[in-house]
Amino acid sequence: MPGYADDIALAHLLADAADAVSTARFRALDLRVEAKPDLTPVSDADTAVEREIRALLAAHRPGDGLLGEEYGEEPASGPDGRRWVVDPIDGTKNFIRGVPVWATLIALLESDRPVAGLVSAPALGRRWWGALGEGAYAGPDAAGGAPIRVSAVRDLADASICYSSLTGWESTGRLDAMLQLMRDTWRSRAYGDFYGYMLLAEGALDVMVEPELSLWDVAALVPIVTEAGGTFTDLAGRPAPSGDAGTENSAVASNGALHADILSRLGQPTEH
Known part of the structure:
Protein backbone atom coordinates (compact mmCIF):
# COMPACT_ATOMS: atom_id res chain seq x y z
CA MET A 1 0.00 0.00 0.00
CA PRO A 2 2.49 2.66 -1.16
CA GLY A 3 0.19 5.71 -1.07
CA TYR A 4 -1.13 5.36 2.46
CA ALA A 5 0.98 2.54 3.89
CA ASP A 6 2.42 4.71 6.66
CA ASP A 7 -1.03 6.05 7.54
CA ILE A 8 -2.57 2.60 7.77
CA ALA A 9 0.38 1.38 9.84
CA LEU A 10 -0.15 4.30 12.20
CA ALA A 11 -3.90 3.59 12.35
CA HIS A 12 -3.09 0.02 13.45
CA LEU A 13 -0.77 1.41 16.12
CA LEU A 14 -3.53 3.71 17.34
CA ALA A 15 -5.99 0.82 17.33
CA ASP A 16 -3.60 -1.39 19.32
CA ALA A 17 -3.43 1.27 22.03
CA ALA A 18 -7.20 1.87 21.91
CA ASP A 19 -7.96 -1.84 22.18
CA ALA A 20 -5.75 -2.19 25.24
CA VAL A 21 -7.69 0.56 27.01
CA SER A 22 -11.20 -0.42 25.93
CA THR A 23 -10.92 -4.16 26.53
CA ALA A 24 -9.63 -3.53 30.06
CA ARG A 25 -12.79 -1.52 30.80
CA PHE A 26 -15.31 -3.73 28.97
CA ARG A 27 -17.69 -5.29 31.51
CA ALA A 28 -15.71 -3.67 34.32
CA LEU A 29 -17.77 -3.48 37.50
CA ASP A 30 -16.51 0.05 38.21
CA LEU A 31 -17.17 1.45 34.72
CA ARG A 32 -18.33 5.04 35.03
CA VAL A 33 -21.09 6.26 32.68
CA GLU A 34 -22.40 9.80 32.37
CA ALA A 35 -24.86 11.59 30.10
CA LYS A 36 -23.50 14.14 27.63
CA PRO A 37 -25.40 17.37 26.88
CA ASP A 38 -27.22 15.62 24.01
CA LEU A 39 -28.25 12.92 26.53
CA THR A 40 -26.21 10.20 24.83
CA PRO A 41 -24.04 8.13 27.19
CA VAL A 42 -20.27 8.40 27.55
CA SER A 43 -18.15 6.03 29.61
CA ASP A 44 -14.74 6.50 31.15
CA ALA A 45 -13.52 4.09 28.45
CA ASP A 46 -14.63 6.48 25.67
CA THR A 47 -12.67 9.36 27.12
CA ALA A 48 -9.63 7.26 28.02
CA VAL A 49 -9.39 5.80 24.51
CA GLU A 50 -9.58 9.22 22.90
CA ARG A 51 -6.93 10.65 25.21
CA GLU A 52 -4.60 7.77 24.30
CA ILE A 53 -5.13 8.30 20.57
CA ARG A 54 -4.62 12.04 20.88
CA ALA A 55 -1.32 11.55 22.69
CA LEU A 56 -0.05 9.15 20.04
CA LEU A 57 -1.08 11.39 17.14
CA ALA A 58 0.58 14.37 18.81
CA ALA A 59 3.79 12.34 18.97
CA HIS A 60 3.65 10.78 15.49
CA ARG A 61 1.78 13.40 13.39
CA PRO A 62 2.04 16.74 15.20
CA GLY A 63 1.09 18.71 12.09
CA ASP A 64 -2.13 16.83 11.38
CA GLY A 65 -5.51 17.98 12.60
CA LEU A 66 -7.74 15.85 14.80
CA LEU A 67 -11.46 15.67 15.44
CA GLY A 68 -12.64 13.36 18.21
CA GLU A 69 -16.15 12.75 19.44
CA GLU A 70 -15.34 13.42 23.10
CA TYR A 71 -12.81 16.27 23.03
CA GLY A 72 -13.56 18.15 19.83
CA GLU A 73 -11.25 19.52 17.18
CA GLU A 74 -7.61 20.52 16.97
CA PRO A 75 -6.89 22.25 13.64
CA ALA A 76 -4.04 21.10 11.44
CA SER A 77 -0.83 23.09 11.67
CA GLY A 78 0.81 21.47 8.64
CA PRO A 79 0.48 22.84 5.09
CA ASP A 80 -1.53 19.92 3.66
CA GLY A 81 -4.54 20.18 6.01
CA ARG A 82 -4.72 16.48 6.78
CA ARG A 83 -7.12 15.60 9.57
CA TRP A 84 -7.77 12.47 11.62
CA VAL A 85 -11.32 11.76 12.75
CA VAL A 86 -11.83 9.41 15.68
CA ASP A 87 -14.78 7.78 17.39
CA PRO A 88 -13.16 6.19 20.45
CA ILE A 89 -16.00 3.73 21.01
CA ASP A 90 -18.68 3.44 18.37
CA GLY A 91 -21.50 1.54 20.01
CA THR A 92 -21.17 2.97 23.52
CA LYS A 93 -24.65 1.73 24.45
CA ASN A 94 -23.58 -1.80 23.55
CA PHE A 95 -20.32 -1.33 25.44
CA ILE A 96 -21.95 -0.26 28.69
CA ARG A 97 -24.49 -3.10 28.53
CA GLY A 98 -21.85 -5.77 27.88
CA VAL A 99 -22.77 -6.39 24.23
CA PRO A 100 -19.52 -7.12 22.32
CA VAL A 101 -20.48 -5.19 19.16
CA TRP A 102 -18.48 -1.97 19.54
CA ALA A 103 -15.36 -0.60 17.89
CA THR A 104 -12.84 2.21 17.64
CA LEU A 105 -13.16 4.11 14.36
CA ILE A 106 -10.10 5.90 12.93
CA ALA A 107 -10.20 7.90 9.69
CA LEU A 108 -7.80 10.11 7.77
CA LEU A 109 -9.27 12.97 5.72
CA GLU A 110 -7.59 15.01 3.00
CA SER A 111 -9.47 18.08 1.80
CA ASP A 112 -12.42 16.80 3.88
CA ARG A 113 -12.47 13.54 1.92
CA PRO A 114 -11.99 10.24 3.79
CA VAL A 115 -8.95 8.57 2.21
CA ALA A 116 -8.11 5.92 4.79
CA GLY A 117 -10.08 4.19 7.51
CA LEU A 118 -9.72 1.51 10.14
CA VAL A 119 -12.33 -0.11 12.37
CA SER A 120 -11.15 -2.21 15.31
CA ALA A 121 -13.63 -4.39 17.22
CA PRO A 122 -11.50 -6.17 19.82
CA ALA A 123 -14.38 -7.97 21.53
CA LEU A 124 -15.14 -9.56 18.16
CA GLY A 125 -11.44 -10.23 17.47
CA ARG A 126 -11.64 -8.44 14.12
CA ARG A 127 -10.45 -5.35 12.25
CA TRP A 128 -11.28 -3.84 8.89
CA TRP A 129 -9.22 -1.25 7.01
CA GLY A 130 -8.87 0.36 3.61
CA ALA A 131 -7.25 3.27 1.82
CA LEU A 132 -8.00 5.13 -1.39
CA GLY A 133 -6.91 3.11 -4.42
CA GLU A 134 -5.40 0.34 -2.31
CA GLY A 135 -8.23 -2.05 -1.47
CA ALA A 136 -10.00 -3.12 1.69
CA TYR A 137 -8.96 -5.82 4.13
CA ALA A 138 -10.16 -7.61 7.25
CA GLY A 139 -8.59 -9.89 9.82
CA PRO A 140 -7.55 -10.12 13.45
CA ASP A 141 -4.69 -7.66 12.94
CA ALA A 142 -2.49 -6.09 10.27
CA ALA A 143 -0.50 -9.27 9.75
CA GLY A 144 -3.59 -11.43 9.36
CA GLY A 145 -5.53 -9.27 6.91
CA ALA A 146 -7.12 -10.60 3.72
CA PRO A 147 -8.88 -8.69 0.91
CA ILE A 148 -12.63 -8.26 1.20
CA ARG A 149 -15.27 -7.60 -1.45
CA VAL A 150 -18.94 -6.64 -1.54
CA SER A 151 -21.59 -9.06 -2.80
CA ALA A 152 -22.84 -9.46 -6.37
CA VAL A 153 -26.56 -9.47 -5.46
CA ARG A 154 -28.50 -7.48 -8.05
CA ASP A 155 -32.17 -7.89 -7.11
Whole structure:
Protein backbone atom coordinates (compact mmCIF):
# COMPACT_ATOMS: atom_id res chain seq x y z
CA MET A 1 0.00 0.00 0.00
CA PRO A 2 2.49 2.66 -1.16
CA GLY A 3 0.19 5.71 -1.07
CA TYR A 4 -1.13 5.36 2.46
CA ALA A 5 0.98 2.54 3.89
CA ASP A 6 2.42 4.71 6.66
CA ASP A 7 -1.03 6.05 7.54
CA ILE A 8 -2.57 2.60 7.77
CA ALA A 9 0.38 1.38 9.84
CA LEU A 10 -0.15 4.30 12.20
CA ALA A 11 -3.90 3.59 12.35
CA HIS A 12 -3.09 0.02 13.45
CA LEU A 13 -0.77 1.41 16.12
CA LEU A 14 -3.53 3.71 17.34
CA ALA A 15 -5.99 0.82 17.33
CA ASP A 16 -3.60 -1.39 19.32
CA ALA A 17 -3.43 1.27 22.03
CA ALA A 18 -7.20 1.87 21.91
CA ASP A 19 -7.96 -1.84 22.18
CA ALA A 20 -5.75 -2.19 25.24
CA VAL A 21 -7.69 0.56 27.01
CA SER A 22 -11.20 -0.42 25.93
CA THR A 23 -10.92 -4.16 26.53
CA ALA A 24 -9.63 -3.53 30.06
CA ARG A 25 -12.79 -1.52 30.80
CA PHE A 26 -15.31 -3.73 28.97
CA ARG A 27 -17.69 -5.29 31.51
CA ALA A 28 -15.71 -3.67 34.32
CA LEU A 29 -17.77 -3.48 37.50
CA ASP A 30 -16.51 0.05 38.21
CA LEU A 31 -17.17 1.45 34.72
CA ARG A 32 -18.33 5.04 35.03
CA VAL A 33 -21.09 6.26 32.68
CA GLU A 34 -22.40 9.80 32.37
CA ALA A 35 -24.86 11.59 30.10
CA LYS A 36 -23.50 14.14 27.63
CA PRO A 37 -25.40 17.37 26.88
CA ASP A 38 -27.22 15.62 24.01
CA LEU A 39 -28.25 12.92 26.53
CA THR A 40 -26.21 10.20 24.83
CA PRO A 41 -24.04 8.13 27.19
CA VAL A 42 -20.27 8.40 27.55
CA SER A 43 -18.15 6.03 29.61
CA ASP A 44 -14.74 6.50 31.15
CA ALA A 45 -13.52 4.09 28.45
CA ASP A 46 -14.63 6.48 25.67
CA THR A 47 -12.67 9.36 27.12
CA ALA A 48 -9.63 7.26 28.02
CA VAL A 49 -9.39 5.80 24.51
CA GLU A 50 -9.58 9.22 22.90
CA ARG A 51 -6.93 10.65 25.21
CA GLU A 52 -4.60 7.77 24.30
CA ILE A 53 -5.13 8.30 20.57
CA ARG A 54 -4.62 12.04 20.88
CA ALA A 55 -1.32 11.55 22.69
CA LEU A 56 -0.05 9.15 20.04
CA LEU A 57 -1.08 11.39 17.14
CA ALA A 58 0.58 14.37 18.81
CA ALA A 59 3.79 12.34 18.97
CA HIS A 60 3.65 10.78 15.49
CA ARG A 61 1.78 13.40 13.39
CA PRO A 62 2.04 16.74 15.20
CA GLY A 63 1.09 18.71 12.09
CA ASP A 64 -2.13 16.83 11.38
CA GLY A 65 -5.51 17.98 12.60
CA LEU A 66 -7.74 15.85 14.80
CA LEU A 67 -11.46 15.67 15.44
CA GLY A 68 -12.64 13.36 18.21
CA GLU A 69 -16.15 12.75 19.44
CA GLU A 70 -15.34 13.42 23.10
CA TYR A 71 -12.81 16.27 23.03
CA GLY A 72 -13.56 18.15 19.83
CA GLU A 73 -11.25 19.52 17.18
CA GLU A 74 -7.61 20.52 16.97
CA PRO A 75 -6.89 22.25 13.64
CA ALA A 76 -4.04 21.10 11.44
CA SER A 77 -0.83 23.09 11.67
CA GLY A 78 0.81 21.47 8.64
CA PRO A 79 0.48 22.84 5.09
CA ASP A 80 -1.53 19.92 3.66
CA GLY A 81 -4.54 20.18 6.01
CA ARG A 82 -4.72 16.48 6.78
CA ARG A 83 -7.12 15.60 9.57
CA TRP A 84 -7.77 12.47 11.62
CA VAL A 85 -11.32 11.76 12.75
CA VAL A 86 -11.83 9.41 15.68
CA ASP A 87 -14.78 7.78 17.39
CA PRO A 88 -13.16 6.19 20.45
CA ILE A 89 -16.00 3.73 21.01
CA ASP A 90 -18.68 3.44 18.37
CA GLY A 91 -21.50 1.54 20.01
CA THR A 92 -21.17 2.97 23.52
CA LYS A 93 -24.65 1.73 24.45
CA ASN A 94 -23.58 -1.80 23.55
CA PHE A 95 -20.32 -1.33 25.44
CA ILE A 96 -21.95 -0.26 28.69
CA ARG A 97 -24.49 -3.10 28.53
CA GLY A 98 -21.85 -5.77 27.88
CA VAL A 99 -22.77 -6.39 24.23
CA PRO A 100 -19.52 -7.12 22.32
CA VAL A 101 -20.48 -5.19 19.16
CA TRP A 102 -18.48 -1.97 19.54
CA ALA A 103 -15.36 -0.60 17.89
CA THR A 104 -12.84 2.21 17.64
CA LEU A 105 -13.16 4.11 14.36
CA ILE A 106 -10.10 5.90 12.93
CA ALA A 107 -10.20 7.90 9.69
CA LEU A 108 -7.80 10.11 7.77
CA LEU A 109 -9.27 12.97 5.72
CA GLU A 110 -7.59 15.01 3.00
CA SER A 111 -9.47 18.08 1.80
CA ASP A 112 -12.42 16.80 3.88
CA ARG A 113 -12.47 13.54 1.92
CA PRO A 114 -11.99 10.24 3.79
CA VAL A 115 -8.95 8.57 2.21
CA ALA A 116 -8.11 5.92 4.79
CA GLY A 117 -10.08 4.19 7.51
CA LEU A 118 -9.72 1.51 10.14
CA VAL A 119 -12.33 -0.11 12.37
CA SER A 120 -11.15 -2.21 15.31
CA ALA A 121 -13.63 -4.39 17.22
CA PRO A 122 -11.50 -6.17 19.82
CA ALA A 123 -14.38 -7.97 21.53
CA LEU A 124 -15.14 -9.56 18.16
CA GLY A 125 -11.44 -10.23 17.47
CA ARG A 126 -11.64 -8.44 14.12
CA ARG A 127 -10.45 -5.35 12.25
CA TRP A 128 -11.28 -3.84 8.89
CA TRP A 129 -9.22 -1.25 7.01
CA GLY A 130 -8.87 0.36 3.61
CA ALA A 131 -7.25 3.27 1.82
CA LEU A 132 -8.00 5.13 -1.39
CA GLY A 133 -6.91 3.11 -4.42
CA GLU A 134 -5.40 0.34 -2.31
CA GLY A 135 -8.23 -2.05 -1.47
CA ALA A 136 -10.00 -3.12 1.69
CA TYR A 137 -8.96 -5.82 4.13
CA ALA A 138 -10.16 -7.61 7.25
CA GLY A 139 -8.59 -9.89 9.82
CA PRO A 140 -7.55 -10.12 13.45
CA ASP A 141 -4.69 -7.66 12.94
CA ALA A 142 -2.49 -6.09 10.27
CA ALA A 143 -0.50 -9.27 9.75
CA GLY A 144 -3.59 -11.43 9.36
CA GLY A 145 -5.53 -9.27 6.91
CA ALA A 146 -7.12 -10.60 3.72
CA PRO A 147 -8.88 -8.69 0.91
CA ILE A 148 -12.63 -8.26 1.20
CA ARG A 149 -15.27 -7.60 -1.45
CA VAL A 150 -18.94 -6.64 -1.54
CA SER A 151 -21.59 -9.06 -2.80
CA ALA A 152 -22.84 -9.46 -6.37
CA VAL A 153 -26.56 -9.47 -5.46
CA ARG A 154 -28.50 -7.48 -8.05
CA ASP A 155 -32.17 -7.89 -7.11
CA LEU A 156 -33.72 -6.35 -4.02
CA ALA A 157 -35.84 -9.46 -3.51
CA ASP A 158 -32.60 -11.40 -2.95
CA ALA A 159 -30.94 -8.77 -0.77
CA SER A 160 -30.08 -8.74 2.91
CA ILE A 161 -30.33 -5.21 4.33
CA CYS A 162 -29.24 -3.65 7.59
CA TYR A 163 -30.57 -0.48 9.19
CA SER A 164 -30.44 1.63 12.32
CA SER A 165 -33.28 1.84 14.83
CA LEU A 166 -36.66 2.70 13.33
CA THR A 167 -37.08 5.81 15.51
CA GLY A 168 -34.55 7.67 13.36
CA TRP A 169 -36.44 6.79 10.21
CA GLU A 170 -39.65 7.99 11.81
CA SER A 171 -38.14 11.32 12.85
CA THR A 172 -36.91 12.00 9.29
CA GLY A 173 -40.27 11.17 7.70
CA ARG A 174 -39.14 7.96 6.04
CA LEU A 175 -40.58 5.27 8.29
CA ASP A 176 -43.20 4.05 5.78
CA ALA A 177 -40.58 3.84 3.04
CA MET A 178 -38.19 1.98 5.33
CA LEU A 179 -40.86 -0.53 6.38
CA GLN A 180 -41.78 -1.18 2.75
CA LEU A 181 -38.13 -1.68 1.88
CA MET A 182 -37.89 -4.27 4.66
CA ARG A 183 -40.92 -6.08 3.27
CA ASP A 184 -39.50 -6.12 -0.25
CA THR A 185 -36.11 -7.60 0.65
CA TRP A 186 -35.13 -11.18 1.36
CA ARG A 187 -33.88 -10.39 4.86
CA SER A 188 -33.61 -7.37 7.16
CA ARG A 189 -31.69 -7.03 10.40
CA ALA A 190 -30.65 -4.08 12.59
CA TYR A 191 -27.08 -4.98 13.54
CA GLY A 192 -26.39 -1.30 14.18
CA ASP A 193 -23.50 1.13 14.31
CA PHE A 194 -20.31 0.23 12.41
CA TYR A 195 -21.06 -3.47 12.12
CA GLY A 196 -23.57 -3.38 9.28
CA TYR A 197 -21.14 -1.45 7.09
CA MET A 198 -18.36 -3.93 7.73
CA LEU A 199 -20.62 -6.90 6.97
CA LEU A 200 -21.54 -5.12 3.75
CA ALA A 201 -17.86 -4.65 2.85
CA GLU A 202 -17.29 -8.37 3.43
CA GLY A 203 -20.23 -9.36 1.21
CA ALA A 204 -22.22 -10.82 4.12
CA LEU A 205 -25.08 -8.40 3.47
CA ASP A 206 -25.94 -6.04 0.64
CA VAL A 207 -27.23 -2.70 1.98
CA MET A 208 -26.71 -0.61 5.14
CA VAL A 209 -28.71 2.58 5.71
CA GLU A 210 -28.85 5.21 8.47
CA PRO A 211 -30.73 8.55 8.49
CA GLU A 212 -28.69 10.45 11.11
CA LEU A 213 -24.94 10.30 11.71
CA SER A 214 -22.09 12.50 12.88
CA LEU A 215 -18.81 12.76 10.97
CA TRP A 216 -16.94 10.55 13.45
CA ASP A 217 -19.60 7.83 13.04
CA VAL A 218 -19.05 7.46 9.33
CA ALA A 219 -15.68 8.81 8.12
CA ALA A 220 -13.71 5.61 8.76
CA LEU A 221 -16.36 3.45 7.11
CA VAL A 222 -16.33 5.12 3.69
CA PRO A 223 -12.86 4.05 2.44
CA ILE A 224 -13.45 0.48 3.59
CA VAL A 225 -16.83 0.13 1.85
CA THR A 226 -15.78 1.85 -1.37
CA GLU A 227 -12.44 0.07 -1.62
CA ALA A 228 -14.33 -3.20 -1.20
CA GLY A 229 -16.26 -2.27 -4.35
CA GLY A 230 -19.31 -0.71 -2.72
CA THR A 231 -21.04 2.65 -3.09
CA PHE A 232 -21.44 5.14 -0.25
CA THR A 233 -23.62 8.26 -0.44
CA ASP A 234 -26.06 10.19 1.69
CA LEU A 235 -29.83 9.87 1.22
CA ALA A 236 -29.76 12.54 -1.48
CA GLY A 237 -27.18 10.58 -3.47
CA ARG A 238 -24.30 12.92 -2.71
CA PRO A 239 -20.87 11.63 -1.73
CA ALA A 240 -20.78 11.08 2.01
CA PRO A 241 -19.87 12.30 4.51
CA SER A 242 -19.71 16.05 4.89
CA GLY A 243 -16.35 17.11 6.29
CA ASP A 244 -18.05 19.61 8.61
CA ALA A 245 -18.15 18.31 12.18
CA GLY A 246 -21.36 20.24 12.83
CA THR A 247 -23.29 18.79 9.91
CA GLU A 248 -25.68 15.90 10.41
CA ASN A 249 -24.98 13.15 7.89
CA SER A 250 -27.04 10.29 6.51
CA ALA A 251 -25.71 7.14 4.88
CA VAL A 252 -26.70 4.76 2.13
CA ALA A 253 -24.06 2.09 1.64
CA SER A 254 -24.56 -0.75 -0.80
CA ASN A 255 -22.84 -3.23 -3.07
CA GLY A 256 -23.39 -0.72 -5.89
CA ALA A 257 -25.83 -2.78 -7.92
CA LEU A 258 -28.71 -1.98 -5.54
CA HIS A 259 -27.84 1.64 -4.86
CA ALA A 260 -30.16 3.43 -7.28
CA ASP A 261 -33.13 1.36 -6.15
CA ILE A 262 -32.46 2.11 -2.48
CA LEU A 263 -32.10 5.86 -3.13
CA SER A 264 -35.34 5.94 -5.10
CA ARG A 265 -37.16 4.39 -2.16
CA LEU A 266 -35.60 6.31 0.74
CA GLY A 267 -34.38 9.56 -0.79
CA GLN A 268 -37.44 11.70 -0.16
CA PRO A 269 -39.49 12.01 3.04
CA THR A 270 -43.00 10.68 2.62
CA GLU A 271 -44.63 11.54 5.98
CA HIS A 272 -45.78 14.91 7.26
